[in-house]
Amino acid sequence: MRMRAGIILVGLVLVAGCSTVVTGTPTAGKVQRSGPAGAVPAGLEQFYSQALVWSGCPQFATDDESRQAFAGRGLQCATMRVPLDYAKPDGPAATIGLLRRPADDQQHKVGSLVINPGGPGASGMSAAAGLYSSDSKAEVFKRFDLVGFDPRGVGVSSPKVHCLTDQETDRQRLEPPTTDVAKIEAENKDYAAKCTQRTGADVLATVGTRDVARDMDVMRSVLGDQKLTYLGFSYGTRIGTEYAQQFPQSVRAMVLDGAVDPDADQLDEQIGQAKGFDGAIKDFIKWCVARADCALGHDAGAAQTKLEQLVNPLKTRPVAVGDRQLSFSDAATGIIQAMYSNQLWEPLNTGLTELAQGQGRVLMILADAYLGRGQDGHYSNLQDAFTAINCVDQPQLKDRAEVQKETEQLAEAAKGTFLDEAQPPVPALDVCAFWPVPPTSVPHRPAVTGLAPVLVISTTGDPATPYQSGVDLADALHGGLLTFQGTQHTAFLQGNECVDDAASSYLIDLKMPAEGTRCS
Template structure:
């Protein structure tokens, strides 16, 4: 995927002819499968319809092929004509937006008073030609074991890269935020909107920032919540996220051991050691279901990575861990993850409650898409000699950052090896945007996107970026803070822009 400027208009100034994509209309119809079931469960099935837009795999060479991007729309409840569409991206990268909106219509009901609320599965995700690595990424150790040479690890990583290519089909080389941003503009046009109104969470903030740089004249009201970095390489992003998740886990264990009935007892330090031991024991001797499926320590890590994003989930997490430790029963933990298969982590995360997997989606799709996008977005690609030399050092750094999350967060860093270098567009060109005001929400206790990334991204985007400082905990602010929600709603619905530097106080602890 090349860097550089995208084709902004069909057949203009020598650009490839994109008119067939920019003139298409969306045919909305009933949602199917698990998406339909979720919509029915929320009681809004009649107001929710699904459709798709067709986009080129390669915007520079549209004849290469196409991909259908799945979409979902919750119709506005406005008595008059809505002000247009509001597109949501729930994060990841790799988070499915269709099932996420189907299952969270209540949370965005107030915004539907002014907008048709729309979400989508980005290319390679969910119902949009999902990528997959089969079981390869889950079986590969990211570091050399005792007596194993780093060269053997590189051989395994090359094998995984080939397996991903074989299982993913033609979309894999065209993953990445620059292309998804172009898809977003096709969706905007197909929805009939002159400007893109947008709410992006976590990784969705990277997508929004890229869109603002590519299509500044098409930006309407845009909110970026849980702001991602635009400059740090994949390795640093993953290390910082591992560190943040470890801090969130330590905070959870301190809370747990301070409450009666905590399965880890009353000593927070002992609880931290006990958690590490639990994961090691389950990796060595996994639990096995009647059907033969295994539940490993890394599966626990995957559930923790999602559950710790929301302080409101702590009581349920404590009970689920109690069932696992006391009875060897992982079912409550599995339910907390939405049934999503384990696999590796390493993105900035998706908003809680967005882990649903459709019948047509490979179980490893989210982790495979996450790796594909992060690799495509990062131009750094160390050669084999450097990887061999540094793999031990990286292992130590990630284990120091987090004895629990370090291993899983290192995996996607190493799995970029064997893939082509990514674009330099995001790092070099997403800056000093000429758009209307953008609202950036940063949460001080965010375990996935540290507050300093909000400040850094705001400086890069320029004076158009207005920062809202959320003093609370959890990943992103909109779904966890009434104050943040009110200010975001006011901005998106009524154009009320908070003063830069405005803050929302931490709300009362609801994890009782």
């Protein structure tokens, strides 16, 4: 779950599965029909039984990230058709991009492990390619075909959410912070209008998590799986939770890591993230001041003030980085990016040392990574999709009195934190207040019956999705909870043997870790 930018943003028919391979031309790839499998909703048979054309992945690349990720050996890519609007299955179709890395041990393969890395708006195809290369020895890679997908509107999938041009995004990043409510609202209204014009209201109306979960059930069937085995990180846990509510009988196993609390509203999420990132920054400071080369000195009590002194001048005097400029917004974004993993603390310290010397190369790299800007200057649609999906997953807040009240609550909760100093909350209507279509879901506590036991992984020092959210989600889904003690966002398949072994055993053998299991 990516950090919100404060208050200013934000009848079944049972059929048997089968598998046949149809010979295709070399340029078309291999045509494979593995479905329909499992439960198929009436009226959607044409989608649940479709064949997939698997071919090399480089031709699917759309940006620097995907070009690098899709170059890996042994990867297969395809696109899948789904209704743009499930209420009109005979109407226009959307396509969903898929990437598959076949299981090492095909003879003892369990099935497909479908993954989503979160965002919302992140590419599951790129994540699946990168996840394998990060730990190719993990047992799950031997026993599952790893399948990543770009949710509707994202990355390879089409039609794609598109709001700002590359040049418009670059200009937006250079704007100094403002508390001018009228200016903020005018920009938010303009952004929503551009999204509508460049994407289409019909597409924006269908990019929410409700419809992504429906797409995932089509995917389960065309991959030939009677039931879904799923791994969701961050916002991907919201997709998993939604799928569990819509298709509880079709879940085989589900790992939800870095849980988004489905019952939390936008204010709850903002307060949780303000506190979470503040805790992560404090942990970074403790790590930093113990080093001889710490850019913030060696006094933990004075380090946050030093941090603010380094970045605040950028509000009026950006730092040149080649033919670009590092703005205050970029520096703050780079710092936030580094809080997602302690493996980025070393680069962050280097970036802050550079900033003290009037340079901004490393902080710009960190900010570009967060915002999806490639070396060629082209942005992925991560940020546009993030906004579009959130705007149909949350109620629209247009009552100015309520906005004022929530702003005050957020300001009180964030008082004294780096984020509060960087950009105090402003009582302006956010982008979603000007969105052209209504939400398709609202925060609520899941009520699910007939669901197989699911495993929730929650990290004690997670800055983006607080630990308690995982506790609450495990309780709501009557699932198991695996606790990881650390400061990072998500934990599975990131090198911790305790977490990897416990979650892999669950996914492969359906063996839930013992109650109260903690890893560090």
